[in-house]
Amino acid sequence: MTVNAEAFKKALQDWASGVTIVTTTSSSNEPLGMTATSFTSVSMEPPQILVCINDSALTSAAIAENHYFAVNILGADQQAISNLFAGGASVENRFESVAWSKGINAVPVLDESIASLECKVVQQIRAGTHWVIIGEVKQAICRSGKPLLYFRTRYRQLNNESDQ
Numbered sequence: 001m002t003v004n005a006e007a008f009k010k011a012l013q014d015w016a017s018g019v020t021i022v023t024t025t026s027s028s029n030e031p032l033g034m035t036a037t038s039f040t041s042v043s044m045e046p047p048q049i050l051v052c053i054n055d056s057a058l059t060s061a062a063i064a065e066n067h068y069f070a071v072n073i074l075g076a077d078q079q080a081i082s083n084l085f086a087g088g089a090s091v092e093n094r095f096e097s098v099a100w101s102k103g104i105n106a107v108p109v110l111d112e113s114i115a116s117l118e119c120k121v122v123q124q125i126r127a128g129t130h131w132v133i134i135g136e137v138k139q140a141i142c143r144s145g146k147p148l149l150y151f152r153t154r155y156r157q158l159n160n161e162s163d164q
């Protein structure tokens with residue numbers, strides 16, 4: 001039995017998530033990044049996370065070459081950055097409008113995201129159209145702010161003022 005494609009999409013839209021920018025560096029040392037909501041924690045010991053990245057995204061091939069990437073968790077006021085890194089800006093122009101610095105292995109870290117996790121690839125598994133990229137977290141930087149959320153194809157915000 002094959003799941004109905006519409007039902008599959010609709011069910012997934014009922015999953016609420018945060019929004020991240022996954023970054024790495026190209027073989028010519030250019031910063032690369034894309035918006036991704038498919039981020040989850042995997043293991044505490046060793047500390048591991050995963051992201052699922054489409055094979056067609058430039059970032060996925062670059063992570064495979066570089067072996068390092070970062071996951072930058074966006075704040076509530078960073079919807080425009082999410083749109084830029086989801087195709088709103090060309091790959092070359094995406095970093096022009098964000099503050100960033102070089103982290104481990106020169107991987108870009110977004111200075112104004114609410115948290116950044118710098119990772120080394122430990123496994124990259126092909127699954128359909130995507131790569132499941134599991135990374136061991138080498139550095140976690142926590143800043144401050146409320147997260148940007150994504151639910152039923154729209155950006156959302158926490159509405160409880162005490163949720164900081």
Ligand SMILES: Cc1cc2nc3c(=O)[nH]c(=O)nc-3n(C[C@H](O)[C@H](O)[C@H](O)COP(=O)(O)O)c2cc1C
Pocket residue numbers: 019033034035036037038039052053054056057058059082083085086087091150
């Ligand atoms: C809210 C949101 C979440 C997304 N999550 C993912 C994701 O988890 N994995 C993925 O491969 N693409 C995801 N995308 C799509 C990519 O960000 C988009 O295709 C991007 O342009 C790919 O990068 P590229 O232009 O460098 O190929 C998401 C887009 C949006 C707007």
